[in-house]
Amino acid sequence: MSRGESPLLMREVLEAMILAHEIQGVIALENSFNRVGLCQVLLVRVASVAVVTKMYGADHEQIMAGISQAWVDGSALRTYRHAPNAGSRESWAAGDATSRAVRLADISMRGEMGIPGVLSAVQWGFYDVCFNKTVADQQFKPQQKRVFSFPQKYGTCVMENVLFKISFPAEFHAQTACEAAVKLHPLVVDRLSEIDKIVIRTHDSAVRIICKQGPLANPADRDHCLQYMTAVALIFGDLIAEHYEDDFHRANPLIDQLREKTQIEEVPQYCDDYYDANKRSIANAIQIYFTDGTVTEEVAVEYPLGHRRRRAQGIPLLEKKFQRNLATRFASGRSQTIYQLCIDQARLEQTAVDEFMDLFVI
Incomplete structure (x- = not known):
């Protein structure tokens, strides 16, 4: 210019x-x-x-x-x-x-x-x-x-086929595990002390990348631990960024107790579907066993909310997430200006980069 x-x-x-x-x-x-x-x-x-x-x-x-x-x-x-x-x-x-x-x-x-x-x-x-x-x-x-x-x-x-991180601030191989855990939360929240074991059935990449035992040093360690994320979602029915902080972890010893009770099983079909170009699933399934011998149903989620196969469900929530995050930094008028530009593809494409970046100057 x-x-x-x-x-x-x-x-x-x-x-x-x-x-x-x-x-x-x-x-x-x-x-x-x-x-x-x-x-x-x-x-x-x-x-x-x-x-x-x-x-x-x-x-x-x-x-x-x-x-x-x-x-x-x-x-x-x-x-x-x-x-x-x-x-x-x-x-x-x-x-x-x-x-x-x-x-x-x-x-x-x-x-x-x-x-x-x-x-x-x-x-x-x-x-x-x-x-x-x-x-x-x-x-x-x-x-x-x-x-x-x-x-x-x-x-x-x-x-x-890009994966949008919509539901949880979690490493992607754990997204479906967190969703399954949230679904199980109402069934286990009053019986957490009675849990004998938690079985997570998953795919090989999750086993290799995010399965961790022993002490977790910091938030970056926790948000890449399948057992930690699953435990938090089971206990609280949600998973947010604050749940990875040191103080939160120290204040909730039950998280580590559930981690120790968690067993990870690699499922060949989940591995095959993960690498299948027509599927690219990121599947996890969770089942809870109690000390009295009863068990929950196995809750399996094959595709995270940000997956291409769930676009109709995911895109409206993604737009709301974008608006919510804009509101943390900008006044409502500026937030709406940015949002309206971004959802108008033709107008956005013809916008000069310097003009676009000016919208983000506080």
Whole structure:
């Protein structure tokens, strides 16, 4: 704009969002980074540098140079996402990855050379250094699994299937468990002291990522603990951000008592449906057993409220959540202006980015 050029429009930003989501999402479909001990924010950096260089007007060589720089940076470890080291880095890791992506895009536009063998170079490439062994047992993967595979071409699939976090401030593999626990709450709230065991039937990603035993160090540790989130929802009939705080945890020892009584079972069908491209379920089922031998029904929820299969139910609640959060920062008039713009797709797409951002200045 300072050079007299047309401003960037929100349509271009929305298109960039679709591209970035698609790149990282399609790469992740068949290529598990957490199984090799790496943090998935690596894909945020890779996708972001590709999109930012494109927005800068890069040619093919410059885009490829930027992407290669993103891969050669390697990956953050997943240490900060798992007990006993889970912490607040979870909240800023993706932002850090995008800021690095902008830097790499900038130097690529200025002529920094690319690294053609960044993935495949023998001994020194990403595949050999970072992707050929599973971290749990340090065993080499089958040869064909040591390189990336892609089950589909890039399109708009990821954004069309995006998961909105509507019901609970919880890690997504636990969303359906929390919903099931809330449904069970009226049946157990007066019998919490009589609970003998809680059985959660789930899928392999939940087992690998959010099943935790022992002490939980901080809010970031708790919001990635399936047993903790389920216990809170069973006891209180809800799960909100304040339920992760240290004081709340200390004041409610019953949470840990229920965690100790929780058994996790991996269900092959849930695993299959989780990876099925036509389903992408994130299923959990909960059943409560009491000391007198009675049991509740098993409550199973296959798809969280933010899933594509529940759009008709979820979108109205998502809009209300947006309005509610706007109201925490802006006067009613400003909140309504922002909301009305965002639900008018045609007008939003033609809005200049600087004008859109001005609406959020307090």
